[in-house]
Amino acid sequence: MTVLMWCLVESFVDVKINGWLELTSEQQEQCIAKLRIRDLVRQRDEEPQSTAVDASVLEGRLNRIERSRSRSWSTPVLPPYNPDDPEAIEKDSRVEREAYEELVADNGRPCYPIELGFDVFKNPGQYKEILEYWTSYESGAGVETERWVFFSQLERWKRFRQFQQENRRYFVFHHNRFPEFQQQVRERRRRHGLDGDVQMLEEQGKQSKLDEWMEYQDYELRVYDRLEKKFKETQEKLAPCRKALAEAGISAFEGVQELAFAEEWSLTLELSKERSRADKKVELAEGRLRLAEKRLEATGSDNLGESVERATWVRWFLKEVETAQVRLSEKRRLADDARRECEPYKSWWWDKRIAWDKQEREDPEGEPMSKLEVQSVEFKDRMEKLKELRKKSFDADTARFQAEEEVKFAEEGYDAAQLDNIGETVERAALIKMAQEEVRSAQTQIEEAKEPLEKIRLRGAVIGLLGEIPRKRGKFKLQKVLLEWIEQQRQEMAGSRTDIERDGGRGHSKEASSRVLRKHPIVKASRLKKPPRADSRK
Numbered sequence: 001m002t003v004l005m006w007c008l009v010e011s012f013v014d015v016k017i018n019g020w021l022e023l024t025s026e027q028q029e030q031c032i033a034k035l036r037i038r039d040l041v042r043q044r045d046e047e048p049q050s051t052a053v054d055a056s057v058l059e060g061r062l063n064r065i066e067r068s069r070s071r072s073w074s075t076p077v078l079p080p081y082n083p084d085d086p087e088a089i090e091k092d093s094r095v096e097r098e099a100y101e102e103l104v105a106d107n108g109r110p111c112y113p114i115e116l117g118f119d120v121f122k123n124p125g126q127y128k129e130i131l132e133y134w135t136s137y138e139s140g141a142g143v144e145t146e147r148w149v150f151f152s153q154l155e156r157w158k159r160f161r162q163f164q165q166e167n168r169r170y171f172v173f174h175h176n177r178f179p180e181f182q183q184q185v186r187e188r189r190r191r192h193g194l195d196g197d198v199q200m201l202e203e204q205g206k207q208s209k210l211d212e213w214m215e216y217q218d219y220e221l222r223v224y225d226r227l228e229k230k231f232k233e234t235q236e237k238l239a240p241c242r243k244a245l246a247e248a249g250i251s252a253f254e255g256v257q258e259l260a261f262a263e264e265w266s267l268t269l270e271l272s273k274e275r276s277r278a279d280k281k282v283e284l285a286e287g288r289l290r291l292a293e294k295r296l297e298a299t300g301s302d303n304l305g306e307s308v309e310r311a312t313w314v315r316w317f318l319k320e321v322e323t324a325q326v327r328l329s330e331k332r333r334l335a336d337d338a339r340r341e342c343e344p345y346k347s348w349w350w351d352k353r354i355a356w357d358k359q360e361r362e363d364p365e366g367e368p369m370s371k372l373e374v375q376s377v378e379f380k381d382r383m384e385k386l387k388e389l390r391k392k393s394f395d396a397d398t399a400r401f402q403a404e405e406e407v408k409f410a411e412e413g414y415d416a417a418q419l420d421n422i423g424e425t426v427e428r429a430a431l432i433k434m435a436q437e438e439v440r441s442a443q444t445q446i447e448e449a450k451e452p453l454e455k456i457r458l459r460g461a462v463i464g465l466l467g468e469i470p471r472k473r474g475k476f477k478l479q480k481v482l483l484e485w486i487e488q489q490r491q492e493m494a495g496s497r498t499d500i501e502r503d504g505g506r507g508h509s510k511e512a513s514s515r516v517l518r519k520h521p522i523v524k525a526s527r528l529k530k531p532p533r534a535d536s537r538k
Contacts, residue, residue, distance in 0.1 A: 043080030091146045092118070099150040107209055108157040109489050110150055118147055128483045133478055160219045164204055171201050185218045192221060194487065196494060210493045215487045224483055227476035234472055238465045245458045253462055257469070273461065275456050281449040287412075289442035294413055296435035299428060308431055310424050315412040324410040328403040331396070338396040342389035351385055 082088060100114050111134060112120050112127040124131050134153060135146035182200050189198065198214040201207045207215070244250040259267070298304075298316055330403040356370040373379050422431070 017371060042389060058246060081478055088145070092145060094397070096150045099148070099154040103150055103157060106157065106161070107212060109213070111485065112149070114150075121147065129481050133481045133485075136478060153403060156307070157216075160216050163219055164215065168202065168204060178202050185215070187434065188218055188221050188225075189214075210490070211492055213486075213490055217483070217490060220479065220483055220486060224479045227285055231469070231472040231476055234465055234468045238462065238469070241458060241461045242463060245433075245455075245462055248455050248458060250459060253466060256466060259463065259466040260470065261467065264463060267331035267463045268467075271456060271460055275453070275460075278452045282446065282453070285442060285445040286447045289439065289446060290409070291412055291416065292435065292442045294409075295416065296432070296439055298413075299432045299435050302430055304431075306428050308426050308428055309421060310420075310426070313420070313422070313426075313431070314414070314417045317410070317417040321407070321410040321414050324403070324407040328400070328407050331403040333402040334394070335396040335400040338389070338393040342386070342393045344388055345382065345386040348382065353532065371516055400463045 011138075097114075100110055104111060111130045120127060120131070129147060134149045138465075167181060168178070171178045178200075182198070185198055185200065189196070196214060198218070199208075199211050200215055201211075204212070244255075245252040298313075301316060303316065306311065356368070356373075359369045361368075420434075422434075
């Protein structure tokens, strides 16, 4: 099990805890509560990004300070979601009932009768396809569980409401071209072979519910057209990429029309390793070129005469090493000074967050101390100073790293000079000629090393497109399922003699919604982990 924590350095740290799922919920909570962010960050800088830790020794290792449980700055990955857990059922029931009532109140149409409760997922019957859509990733709600169907519908309906208002602002208030928008809607309906003439009004609130539903239908038709266009564009990109790959003398996956995710992943992983090896060859060739250019530069030194002694040649590179080492010592000193200067501010910020968290846990109903302090001039000044010192420390560390690389490079030049087979004395012209040849050779090696990269890029493009095709086809096919359901609802509404009442089109009353998911009684509810609901018309 991996626990991710949001750190004060604005990054994530992860710790693998062996045996996490075997711990009791209380033990898991204690482990999370005692994770010390600063120690984990320091450990991350010194060790691999992910470190295995036995759960039995975790507490002894991390009990140096009490960790905040505040969701504002820690995000633990929770144990696997259990749909049969009574608390999960209670929460899902409440979320769905509230979403259903809000959706119906705003003239939306729930995709299944609320009286069916969660049993509908076991025996979906006629609602199978539309439920598959609303429980899919493509619905776009980003819900916690597949049971949040009405919640997903409500989120989508709110986006439609926002689209309605933006359209009217554009076509009515800014350009006075609302008839043009209405004509676009009618043409789109004809293009998709849909019956019914829509009569939209500039004042959206005065539209009939049928016309409003048809405007929503147009909203989803736009999505379908966009998805279908992307699918066709992906197909069109494939042919030229395959042609370029074949011209490069590489198999272009002839006969393969698409790749399943597992196949694409396997090929991409293999290609990634190949790309890594090719990049390494280019990096080594570029290093050789840089060294060759440095040696060529050395042949023009004023300290060398027309005849160059071997000892003088080697001494020149030794001096480069010594100069680089002096520069490194200075950069290390500056980096240490910047780190020490920043440390008190980092400690202040850390202690401040601990104090805020403690006050919040001891007095959860009281006014948060942080709310007042963050507005003070002193706090803002300190935070600005912390930001400034963090940047200074980062820049100093970067300069130190660059100085370390320069030392390594200078040492490479020194080693190469010691290995030169030039005798005790060599003419400067011969030395220049040797260095020029090294430069040309290194340039050739770079060109040769880069050749496979273009082929790898082409193969990656073809593999990516072959993997994209089924995904994009699946997206617009799912959208088609939604459109078929919307058209079915439109036909039901059009068949009614009077305007549809605000009941979702299925005769459900508020009394029925209060019996929602009656097999799972709703007890005292906790606050939703979602932003408060807003009237989509405001």
